[in-house]
Amino acid sequence: MTRLLILIASIAILLSTSCTPHRQMVYLQDKQEVGDTVPYELPDYKVKPGDILHVRVLTMEEENYQIFNNEEFSRSSYGDGHRNNISVYINGYTVTEKGYITMPVLGEVKVSGMNVSEITDHIQDKIDKYLIDATVIVKMVNFNITVLGEVRRPGNYYIYDNQLTIVDALGLAGDMTDFGKRKVNIVRHTPEGAKFATLDMTDRRSISSEFFYLQSNDIVYVEPTLAKRLGFSEFPFAVLFSAITTTILLLNYVN
Numbered sequence: 001m002t003r004l005l006i007l008i009a010s011i012a013i014l015l016s017t018s019c020t021p022h023r024q025m026v027y028l029q030d031k032q033e034v035g036d037t038v039p040y041e042l043p044d045y046k047v048k049p050g051d052i053l054h055v056r057v058l059t060m061e062e063e064n065y066q067i068f069n070n071e072e073f074s075r076s077s078y079g080d081g082h083r084n085n086i087s088v089y090i091n092g093y094t095v096t097e098k099g100y101i102t103m104p105v106l107g108e109v110k111v112s113g114m115n116v117s118e119i120t121d122h123i124q125d126k127i128d129k130y131l132i133d134a135t136v137i138v139k140m141v142n143f144n145i146t147v148l149g150e151v152r153r154p155g156n157y158y159i160y161d162n163q164l165t166i167v168d169a170l171g172l173a174g175d176m177t178d179f180g181k182r183k184v185n186i187v188r189h190t191p192e193g194a195k196f197a198t199l200d201m202t203d204r205r206s207i208s209s210e211f212f213y214l215q216s217n218d219i220v221y222v223e224p225t226l227a228k229r230l231g232f233s234e235f236p237f238a239v240l241f242s243a244i245t246t247t248i249l250l251l252n253y254v255n
Contacts, residue, residue: 026202027167027182027201027202028201028202028203028204028206028207029202029203029204030204031202031203031204031205032203032205034204034205038204038205038207038208039208040207040208040212041210042163042213043162043163043213043215044115045115045116045140045162045215045216046112046113046114046115047095047111047112047113047114047115047116047119047140048095048099048112048113049095049096049097049098049099049112050094050095050142051094051095051140051142051216052089052092052093052094052095052140052141052142053092053093053095053101053111053119053138053139053140053141054089054091054092054093054137054138054139054140054141055092055093055101055103055123055136055137055138056069056136056137057069057123057127057131057134057135057136058134058135058136058137059131059133059134059135060133064131064134067104067105068103068104068105068106068127068130068131068134069104070091070104089141089142092141092142095111095112098112099111099112099113100112103123105130106123106126106127109122109123109126110122116138116139116140116162119138120136120137120138123136123138124136139160140160140162140216141160142216143158143159143160143161143162143164143216144156144157144158144159144216144217145157145159145164145169145214145216145217145218145219145220146217146218146219146220147169147170147172147173147220147221147222148219148220148221148222149180149221149222149223149224150176150177150179150180150181150222150223150224150225151170151173151174151175151176151177151180151222152173152174152175152176152177153172153173153174154173155173157169157172157173162216163213164213164214165212165213165214166184166186166199166201166206166211166212166213166214166220167201168214169214169220170184170201170220170222173220176222179224179225180222180223180224180225181222181223181224181225182200182201182202183198183199183200183201183223184198184199184201184220184221184222185197185198185220185221185222185223186198186199186211186214186218186219186220186221187218187219187221188211188215188217188218188219189217189218197209197211199211199212
């Protein structure tokens with residue numbers, strides 16, 4: 001009986017450190033019976049000094065287009081995906097310490113403390129004084145995140161959408177590996193200092209967290225599970241079989 005208990009204990013230890021239960025792998029489970037609707041708030045990011053904005057004034061006349069936009073940014077590059085990604089960054093407008101960008105014709109335009117939609121309307125009002133039927137487009141071009149740890153493609157990602165969720169970020173990084181903890185750590189830089197948070201991705205209540213929507217320069221870190229820290233890169237069937245046979249031999253030798 002004693003031998004059997006020791007054998008069972010050895011197997012249990014290996015199993016507990018080598019595989020992850022299915023319930024700990026599934027995202028957004030209804031653990032607290034919150035139902036199929038979870039309230040959340042979309043982020044309202046306010047532009048701050050140091051941000052880079054892509055601002056284009058679209059017009060029917062080529063001459064007006066050239067006047068109100070950077071000369072380096074031509075209509076041909078606007079339609080080219082690869083060149084466009086480079087051009088919008090190089091020819092973007094950096095927000096000064098005082099919260100302004102300087103545009104052709106318009107001069108200094110206050111943008112700090114406003115969201116992208118408000119900035120678009122603000123510039124559109126100024127452009128309407130000069131042009132008829134012109135369209136203003138404003139986007140952030142310095143939105144980037146870093147995803148590290150137990151994901152398939154860790155790295156730094158530049159995003160052209162300021163409403164990126166942590167699920168989107170994990171998707172960009174190829175999702176977590178089987179050895180990644182589903183409680184994900186987030187580091188956010190704020191004027192007051194770095195803020196740290198942990199989101200349980202197996203619980204759908206995480207959607208209501210202020211950290212579910214990421215901000216520029218956020219760091220997402222997926223910790224390894226105990227099995228990975230112990231050095232297992234896959235389920236150790238050979239180790240398990242060896243441990244069982246060794247245990248049996250030792251027990252037989254003792255007896």
